[in-house]
Amino acid sequence: MPNIKDLFNQKTLLSFELFPPKTDRGMEKICREGGTLDQLYRLNPDYISCTYHVGGSNVERNMAVLSKIQNDGRTLPVTHFTCIGNTPKTVCGLLQAYLDHGIHHVLALRGDIPLGYEPGKEDLRYATELVDLIRREFGDKFTIAVGGSPEGHIQCRSIQSDIEYLKQKQDLGADYIITQLCWDMDQFKWWYDAIRSAGITLPVDVGVMPVLDSASTINMALSHNACVMPRALCEIISRNWIFPNVFTPEESEEEIRRKKDAFMEEGIQYTISQINEYLSLGVDGIHLFTLNKADAVTRIIKESNLSA
Ligand code: FAD
Secondary structure, X not given: XXXXXXXXXXXXXXXXXXXXXXXXXXXHHHHOOOOHHHHHHOOOOOEEEEOOOXXXXXXXXXXXXXXXXXXXXXXXXXXXXXXXXXXXXXXXXXXXXXXXXXXXXXXXXXXXXXXXXXXXXOOOOOHHHHHHHHHHHHOOOOEEEEEEOOOOOOOOOOHHHHHHHHHHHHHHOOOEEEEOOXXXXXXXXXXXXXXXXXXXXXXXXXXXXXXXXXXXXXXXXXXXXXXXXXXXXXXXXXXXXXXXXXXXXXXXXXXXXXXXXXXXXXXXXXXXXXXXXXXXOOOOEEEEEOOOOHHHHHXXXXXXXXXX
């Protein structure tokens, strides 16, 4: 059985993230013949990961997508898993179910803290505790990825302390890092040097958020992560502004459609150049958050240096 940890010794990895759709129709779109998964397989990814709602409310669909990937045998399935709100006992039960389905790669996360959340006495609090638990209870049965935040996690005391906790994840047995979206390349370069200076030697698989739609780009940057949008990205949003605006109050639907298309085109080019810059830094992998949009992702991969 191939292992992502070993693949990093052989090449620069390409991987994708999917989210489990909320509806049966959405699931069908992903899983049917010629659907999203089939389109992504054609790009020869080393693995495909599937997100997990904090608290596990979508675990059935998450498992269905991952089992399909496992059964198709075209690439490796990786589950995201969040520990907040769970005791060690429930975590072990949930993780055993993944092993029972042949899924032995996990991205071990804390999860965002839900509003009004009151932690139970035995609940796990941090990803460090999750990594520790997995290694103690399951030994080497799982390959463990952990999240890293090049701009610092939004709740971190300081970026230095955030890096120290990342080092703890390595020391507790994590195998590689998948980074949070980061459009700010200067910040990424600083962080990449800083983690290496801090003794973090794990492979860094860079999470790339494609720029495809202005509302979701702004939402993604600001809703959970408060990440920096560089001037060039702001200019793309500004040139193709589609939101209520006192200066042009009555734009036609046609004009809005034109701007959305123009945004996507410029965004694809922006994403391609970002991937190429990451590759030129010698990162260990590119992990594209696909937003389940296989057509745009196919273009990005084919036109970037990933397919060179
Ligand atoms: P942690 O590493 O636990 O860090 C959380 C905060 O606590 C940080 O500020 C850190 O500095 C601090 N900290 C860490 N350890 C300690 C410690 N031992 N003592 C004190 N402070 C500490 N969320 C989902 O719900 N579902 C998903 O599928 C999902 N996918 C993701 C994929 C990627 C690639 C990434 C990077 C994130 C993803 N997230 C997902 C979001 C993630 O759950 C949130 O960012 C969450 O708020 C933090 O998770 P973490 O594992 O980085 O937390």
